[in-house]
């Protein structure tokens with residue numbers, strides 16, 4: 001486990017094994033979603049740094065990364081779900097780490113990133129149900145909005161409205177401030 005003195009807007013800890021999770025977790029906003037959905041890019045936008053490792057290689061995030069925001073909140077970047085190329089053993093390890101984190105009350109809110117073109121992928125439905133079972137409130141965020149056509153946006157807007165989902169583009173910055181406000185509102 002890597003541990004550093006908290007620096008605002010930066011990485012404070014990286015945990016790779018369930019037994020390395022702190023005994024008393026400070027409740028965080030957890031970021032979950034399929035590999036490559038744009039989680040690192042969004043975190044970098046929200047944190048105002050390039051602390052989260054953004055990469056074109058799916059599955060690069062293999063632990064839970066804890067960040068401190070400028071406002072003093074804790075964000076936790078969870079392993080990308082559904083990375084098919086990881087071995088079964090590795091996937092099991094990540095699942096165990098995530099499970100332990102949530103069961104120990106690590107998250108006050110889960111920001112669930114989805115691809116608005118595939119809103120009901122089996123993995124995302126699994127994530128939705130898992131969070132619901134654990135009683136963790138979920139905020140859905142549709143990513144890479146800049147990539148959608150007008151027709152795709154119209155469909156996605158309707159689906160997102162039904163679940164009070166947010167829309168963002170880490171590339172253009174669209175929706176980032178609104179999301180930041182919504183996260184803040186949910187933490188009060």
Ligand code: GDP
Pocket residue numbers: 033034035036037038039040041042053054055056058059080143144145146147168169170171172
């Ligand atoms: P992660 O695996 O979920 O952390 O995803 P990344 O943040 O590493 O993003 C995966 C790929 O999508 C990278 O090539 C990013 O540059 C790209 N990407 C992320 N967010 C956006 C976005 O809002 N718009 C566009 N066009 N590309 C994005």
